[in-house]
Amino acid sequence: MADHITLRMKVNGEDRSVEVHPFARLLDVLREDLRLTGTKEGCGEGECGACTVLVDGRVVNSCLVPAAQVQGSEIVTVEGLAKGDELSPLQAAFVAHNGAQCGFCTPGMLVAATDLLNRCPNPTEDAVREGLAGNLCRCTGYSKILDAVHTAASGGEGK
Numbered sequence: 103m104a105d106h107i108t109l110r111m112k113v114n115g116e117d118r119s120v121e122v123h124p125f126a127r128l129l130d131v132l133r134e135d136l137r138l139t140g141t142k143e144g145c146g147e148g149e150c151g152a153c154t155v156l157v158d159g160r161v162v163n164s165c166l167v168p169a170a171q172v173q174g175s176e177i178v179t180v181e182g183l184a185k186g187d188e189l190s191p192l193q194a195a196f197v198a199h200n201g202a203q204c205g206f207c208t209p210g211m212l213v214a215a216t217d218l219l220n221r222c223p224n225p226t227e228d229a230v231r232e233g234l235a236g237n238l239c240r241c242t243g244y245s246k247i248l249d250a251v252h253t254a255a256s257g258g259e260g261k
Contacts, residue, residue: 111175113138114182122169129153129164132179140180140209144238151237154210155179161217163236180209183216192216192254201250203241210237215251224255 106121113136120135132138132155141164144152148163155164156178183190189197192215202208211234218225218233225233230251239247 107170109169109173111172111177113177114179124168124170126169127165128155128157128162128167128169128172128177131169132164132177138179138181142206142209144206149238150207151210151214151234152207154213154237156213156217159217161214161236178213178216180212183212190216190254191257192219192251195250195253196247199246199250199253201242201246203239203246207237207239207241211239211247215247215254219251219255225251227252 105123107124108119109122109131110117110119112118113132118136120131122131122135129141129143132141133143141155142152143165144150146165148166151163153164154161156162157167157172158175183193192212196202196208196212201211214234214237215230218230222229222233227248230248234247234251
């Protein structure tokens, strides 16, 4: 395919190779080519955070990233947070606190919060708010999400 490139990257710990259009967005490659549909498209403009993933350990809005830019990178999506069928402590806290109302923003929130907790294991309220500032939620009013992040940070099981 002359009009495509071979993209090689590690996704959720697994080496992946896929033929993509040179101008494809990372979001589209993840959802359409790799069938990792946890990452959502909300606004397509990098404003809502629904498409948040980690690229080489950094939070990015995958709707803004040309796929060719992640050649050889390590990508973590929401599907990569759990260990098999076992939820991460943060995911379990989201369940316990009902932090996922409609669920549309949840994958991006979880990825952003995972990054925050990796960088700052015991964040203040302000640090949590700042760490999630790029992720919008229309359902929860954020309090349940903030409670879930604090519960995960403290090693708690939930409510």
